[in-house]
Amino acid sequence: MLQRKLNVANLSTPIQKLETLSQTLGKDIYIKRDDYTGTEISGNKVRKLEYTIQYVLDNGYDTIITTGAITSNHARATAALCAKYNIECHLVLRGALKAFEGNLFLDAMLGAHIHVIDEHQSREKAMERLSKDLESENKTPFIVPSGASDWIGAHGYINAFEEIVKQADELNVQFDSINLAVGSGGTYAGLWYGKYIHNLSTQIIGYAVNESASIFKNKVIEIINELDEDITTFDTLSINDQYIGLGYAQATDEELQFYIDIAQQEGVVLDPTYTGKAFRGLVEEIKQGKYDDQKAILFIHTGGLQGYTEETRARIQRLLPTFNKDL
Numbered sequence: 001m002l003q004r005k006l007n008v009a010n011l012s013t014p015i016q017k018l019e020t021l022s023q024t025l026g027k028d029i030y031i032k033r034d035d036y037t038g039t040e041i042s043g044n045k046v047r048k049l050e051y052t053i054q055y056v057l058d059n060g061y062d063t064i065i066t067t068g069a070i071t072s073n074h075a076r077a078t079a080a081l082c083a084k085y086n087i088e089c090h091l092v093l094r095g096a097l098k099a100f101e102g103n104l105f106l107d108a109m110l111g112a113h114i115h116v117i118d119e120h121q122s123r124e125k126a127m128e129r130l131s132k133d134l135e136s137e138n139k140t141p142f143i144v145p146s147g148a149s150d151w152i153g154a155h156g157y158i159n160a161f162e163e164i165v166k167q168a169d170e171l172n173v174q175f176d177s178i179n180l181a182v183g184s185g186g187t188y189a190g191l192w193y194g195k196y197i198h199n200l201s202t203q204i205i206g207y208a209v210n211e212s213a214s215i216f217k218n219k220v221i222e223i224i225n226e227l228d229e230d231i232t233t234f235d236t237l238s239i240n241d242q243y244i245g246l247g248y249a250q251a252t253d254e255e256l257q258f259y260i261d262i263a264q265q266e267g268v269v270l271d272p273t274y275t276g277k278a279f280r281g282l283v284e285e286i287k288q289g290k291y292d293d294q295k296a297i298l299f300i301h302t303g304g305l306q307g308y309t310e311e312t313r314a315r316i317q318r319l320l321p322t323f324n325k326d327l
């Protein structure tokens with residue numbers, strides 16, 4: 001296990017009770033605000049990057065190459081930390097460039113070198129090629145996988161699990177489950193491994209936002225085995241892929257309406273790519289009785305508000321009866 005990490009995230013993040021929803025659903029629903037970890041470095045990625053960037057600094061690399069979607073939260077958090085620690089930052093972003101907004105805007109403002117590839121190209125191959133080019137310029141690049149989801153980054157959520165155990169004690173609740181969005185698997189892997197080493201019965205329940213449950217289970221097992229090759233039993237891995245809907249960063253009107261309802265009931269804004277889908281999954285599954293044996297349920301808000309693109313904001317505007325002026 002890695003001992004050294006940066007201390008740049010605002011930790012511990014608070015755990016709050018969602019009062020209205022708890023009453024409607026007859027459960028104690030809590031939310032852990034990992035969207036409060038920072039501004040440029042908000043969300044779950046900074047917990048992972050505290051380890052990744054420390055590792056890069058300790059091992060003599062001067063350049064980072066990483067990847068994600070055009071709207072990637074991970075890319076933006078990496079760009080911010082690279083600026084702070086004087087590391088050259090290269091982002092391989094996949095997709096169509098639509099507008100200079102959100103995370104892409106921040107990436108550029110934070111000084112990252114941006115390389116756009118299209119949907120059909122391999123991100124890994126593009127990063128390998130770039131790495132060779134940079135080496136030929138006498139740079140020492142380190143490739144960080146998508147979402148910093150490897151054994152290094154997962155340490156951030158082993159820590160977060162320990163933080164939750166302490167907070168549960170202070171709040172005098174026992175969480176029956178910790179629920180979260182799964183986009184590249186590192187957050188899930190860290191939490192699961194944290195629960196494993198503490199030998200607790202808390203269930204770790206993931207909601208996939210893009211790939212199937214079986215793809216994510218394999219990915220998570222791979223990361224956990226990088227941390228501890230002796231673990232062979234994974235029957236407590238629980239990843240639900242029934243709430244992906246139209247796909248990565250795509251939302252139906254019904255989903256958008258759900259995010260509006262939660263915002264207006266609880267004062268909490270979920271993001272349209274990760275937390276919105278996962279939280280909707282959680283609420284649906286509770287309504288269907290899948291959590292009947294549970295009382296205290298924790299959801300981790302992993303951030304992502306920059307994901308409300310101009311396109312999505314315009315669709316939300318049309319769904320808001322209190323705001324129907326033409327702008």
Ligand SMILES: *Cc1c(COP(=O)(O)O)cnc(C)c1O
Pocket residue numbers: 043044045073074147149181182183184185186187188271274275302303304
């Ligand atoms: C990346 C991300 C996730 C998913 O975490 P993984 O570790 O990649 O599975 C969830 N929520 C937000 C806002 C993210 O940016």
